[in-house]
Amino acid sequence: MTRPASISGFPEWSPAQRMIEQQLLDRIRTSFESYGFAPLETRAVEPLDQLLRKGETSKEVYLLRRLQADGEDGGGDAGLGLHFDLTVPFARYLLENAGRLQFPFRRYQIQKSWRGERPQEGRYREFTQADIDVVDRDELPFHYDVEIPLVVIDALGSLPIPPIRLQVNNRKLCEGFYRGLDIGDPEAALRAVDKLDKIGPAKVAELLTGTAGASQAQAKACLALAEISAPDESFAEAVHALGVKDPLLDEGLAELVRVVEAGREHAPGVLVADLRIARGLDYYTGTVYETQLTGFERYGSVCSGGRYDNLATSGTDRFPGVGISIGVTRILGLLFGAGTLSISRPVPTCVLVALPDEDSRPACDRIAATLRRRGIPTEVAPSAAKYGRQIRFAQRRGIPYVWFPDGGEVRDIRSGEQATADPQTWQPPEADRYPTIS
Amino acid sequence: MTRPASISGFPEWSPAQRMIEQQLLDRIRTSFESYGFAPLETRAVEPLDQLLRKGETSKEVYLLRRLQADGEDGGGDAGLGLHFDLTVPFARYLLENAGRLQFPFRRYQIQKSWRGERPQEGRYREFTQADIDVVDRDELPFHYDVEIPLVVIDALGSLPIPPIRLQVNNRKLCEGFYRGLDIGDPEAALRAVDKLDKIGPAKVAELLTGTAGASQAQAKACLALAEISAPDESFAEAVHALGVKDPLLDEGLAELVRVVEAGREHAPGVLVADLRIARGLDYYTGTVYETQLTGFERYGSVCSGGRYDNLATSGTDRFPGVGISIGVTRILGLLFGAGTLSISRPVPTCVLVALPDEDSRPACDRIAATLRRRGIPTEVAPSAAKYGRQIRFAQRRGIPYVWFPDGGEVRDIRSGEQATADPQTWQPPEADRYPTIS
Numbered sequence: 001m002t003r004p005a006s007i008s009g010f011p012e013w014s015p016a017q018r019m020i021e022q023q024l025l026d027r028i029r030t031s032f033e034s035y036g037f038a039p040l041e042t043r044a045v046e047p048l049d050q051l052l053r054k055g056e057t058s059k060e061v062y063l064l065r066r067l068q069a070d071g072e073d074g075g076g077d078a079g080l081g082l083h084f085d086l087t088v089p090f091a092r093y094l095l096e097n098a099g100r101l102q103f104p105f106r107r108y109q110i111q112k113s114w115r116g117e118r119p120q121e122g123r124y125r126e127f128t129q130a131d132i133d134v135v136d137r138d139e140l141p142f143h144y145d146v147e148i149p150l151v152v153i154d155a156l157g158s159l160p161i162p163p164i165r166l167q168v169n170n171r172k173l174c175e176g177f178y179r180g181l182d183i184g185d186p187e188a189a190l191r192a193v194d195k196l197d198k199i200g201p202a203k204v205a206e207l208l209t210g211t212a213g214a215s216q217a218q219a220k221a222c223l224a225l226a227e228i229s230a231p232d233e234s235f236a237e238a239v240h241a242l243g244v245k246d247p248l249l250d251e252g253l254a255e256l257v258r259v260v261e262a263g264r265e266h267a268p269g270v271l272v273a274d275l276r277i278a279r280g281l282d283y284y285t286g287t288v289y290e291t292q293l294t295g296f297e298r299y300g301s302v303c304s305g306g307r308y309d310n311l312a313t314s315g316t317d318r319f320p321g322v323g324i325s326i327g328v329t330r331i332l333g334l335l336f337g338a339g340t341l342s343i344s345r346p347v348p349t350c351v352l353v354a355l356p357d358e359d360s361r362p363a364c365d366r367i368a369a370t371l372r373r374r375g376i377p378t379e380v381a382p383s384a385a386k387y388g389r390q391i392r393f394a395q396r397r398g399i400p401y402v403w404f405p406d407g408g409e410v411r412d413i414r415s416g417e418q419a420t421a422d423p424q425t426w427q428p429p430e431a432d433r434y435p436t437i438s
Numbered sequence: 439m440t441r442p443a444s445i446s447g448f449p450e451w452s453p454a455q456r457m458i459e460q461q462l463l464d465r466i467r468t469s470f471e472s473y474g475f476a477p478l479e480t481r482a483v484e485p486l487d488q489l490l491r492k493g494e495t496s497k498e499v500y501l502l503r504r505l506q507a508d509g510e511d512g513g514g515d516a517g518l519g520l521h522f523d524l525t526v527p528f529a530r531y532l533l534e535n536a537g538r539l540q541f542p543f544r545r546y547q548i549q550k551s552w553r554g555e556r557p558q559e560g561r562y563r564e565f566t567q568a569d570i571d572v573v574d575r576d577e578l579p580f581h582y583d584v585e586i587p588l589v590v591i592d593a594l595g596s597l598p599i600p601p602i603r604l605q606v607n608n609r610k611l612c613e614g615f616y617r618g619l620d621i622g623d624p625e626a627a628l629r630a631v632d633k634l635d636k637i638g639p640a641k642v643a644e645l646l647t648g649t650a651g652a653s654q655a656q657a658k659a660c661l662a663l664a665e666i667s668a669p670d671e672s673f674a675e676a677v678h679a680l681g682v683k684d685p686l687l688d689e690g691l692a693e694l695v696r697v698v699e700a701g702r703e704h705a706p707g708v709l710v711a712d713l714r715i716a717r718g719l720d721y722y723t724g725t726v727y728e729t730q731l732t733g734f735e736r737y738g739s740v741c742s743g744g745r746y747d748n749l750a751t752s753g754t755d756r757f758p759g760v761g762i763s764i765g766v767t768r769i770l771g772l773l774f775g776a777g778t779l780s781i782s783r784p785v786p787t788c789v790l791v792a793l794p795d796e797d798s799r800p801a802c803d804r805i806a807a808t809l810r811r812r813g814i815p816t817e818v819a820p821s822a823a824k825y826g827r828q829i830r831f832a833q834r835r836g837i838p839y840v841w842f843p844d845g846g847e848v849r850d851i852r853s854g855e856q857a858t859a860d861p862q863t864w865q866p867p868e869a870d871r872y873p874t875i876s
Contacts, residue, residue: 062503067500
């Protein structure tokens, strides 16, 4: 075999990094479950027609084809592609299983997705996302728009990562504002403002006059709205001060005030109203969320979502929802790249049982089995080398304790402290039992 | 959207079933880590040339193609396919990262794989496997062949599934026996005997005489060897009684005796020597493992593996290994199909906080937040319906407790018992805190 190489956009963490990822995923899952979200895992593939419902992502889809498709099933799975997010599969799952689910349905989903886009820093072709959504039949109460960001604040707050800034806006507010201004194409205006971080205000103003039918004064008002940001309900006064009146604007303002008030009570300073947030995807119909990781703002949002009233519909069935998606691979990629996440050892092992000679292996295995039954990860030395070499074996892996079966002693190889111990009763300090992230 | 449908071979569990799967995976992971195996996750895709190294599986590979491949990168990922197991990606990972790993390297890997084969009961096109392997550089001591099945016995023994029967054989034993018999093509003989369960002894005898160059008497001896099975080292006497002599046979016998002895000490009656086990894949070079689930024997092995001395080699680098793979989706599919696995409720929620009126939602959210911080999964009622309807909401989901904020009381809705309680101190019985599998 020729020596293989990595594939751009398909990250592979080292075992130590994978341990960090697992601990983070465990904490996210615990947070989600503490709010009563039930787990779901959908298949990796969807029929192509489902995947193409969001037009702009169609060029990112990976198609599947069986290498040796036989004639009988017509080439097999020709119409299947890998999902590129977890929202489209979830909407499909809802329509397929609505009769078997209890509504409102709260589910979380932690899985990989795939996008064939050109890889760049902080973007991947294969990546893990952690999604929560609440969906109801026909109507979904607004209080779920308030709850969803609080779940994410708890989940991300439980992780050893930099502080987050969760930015919230409401499409009704923006659309109502554009209507109140009497702009020709409010949707085009929304798409133009969504590019503000990428292209800057001057070019957005050009787009607004060029594609959304706005006058210079209207474009200026749109940019003034987009500049409003506040960690409390004072943002509403700033909007009123722009002097635009519209019923939809009022509805969006009232909704956003409720989200911001709840966020301020739950975790002061984390959640902010930020009226430049629009989200490119056109299925959002109200509240929208984005999240910046402090120190990594220039890489964009690491956790996004919003309210979608029309994503899952079939005939007269309609399942409005609100949800948010944590970009786990994206966060890890940024933090691993910056070298700000490490773990106390790259193996789960807490104790290495030293091996005096190969004939003692069964006795050493029994000591190890006793420790394992008591929840202490343990392995036995690979060979009966000199003890110095066995200790170095442990050191290289960061294993904190070596057990010497001859005298029944255990040594903390960091401090050199050694004491007699019984495998039935000995306990490591809690901080040593499992690897810890720092 | 037209109502979507399931896709044959791509299972999707219900949220309740997914909760069961997660609890099983957690226990498997805890068992693996208690033996010091470190986690690894490889990308879903491999270059096609890696995937085709095992010729017989090539027709099962799913190829990837970007829907709108642009010219610049030559059609993109045309040479990529989804992995069909976790052993081939692991061998590739080893060669790519050998310089950064500590040997012997103990890793586990719990991931999905994909095979485009025709689906049938107990077989899937998308499935989760849980693999452990130990790999060393140049040489791997035999004691790892002894340890690997003990890890699996602990892992599967920790699950609420029927008892297993772990069948072990050794290719050296069989090949040595065929050589000692002086059969023309020992490898062809191995492949013939591997079909014993599928086609029966008469057809295997035909294959042995037809393709492996065996005489009638030699074929009879091969079948006599394959019939030997014992939960202890008595199998070795039965082999000796067949009167065949060969040094490789002796080596294989001595190895298998060590595995069987250790298995008998660790968990009497679970591990058996079964000399018909051969494993179809040709990369195994010594010990081979298969596992039957009691009551589901006719579906074949649910957990298989073996020793592979030559799978990961590149130039002068050689990484012999031994490993085993638990077919998680396969086990779950069989048990879900038989209806023998259930969970106490299909949501994590332990407490539903009732809502007297919509104005009380912030107060109810505070009660819920207090309970959550104390590790009690809690949700607040979706609307301020009559309490009878809120209680039925909890009942339909199997949520055991309803909290009434007005009087500060909590009711066990199964027994109807109700008592005053403080969210700062109230504890559910441990068995109610999380859903439990029965």
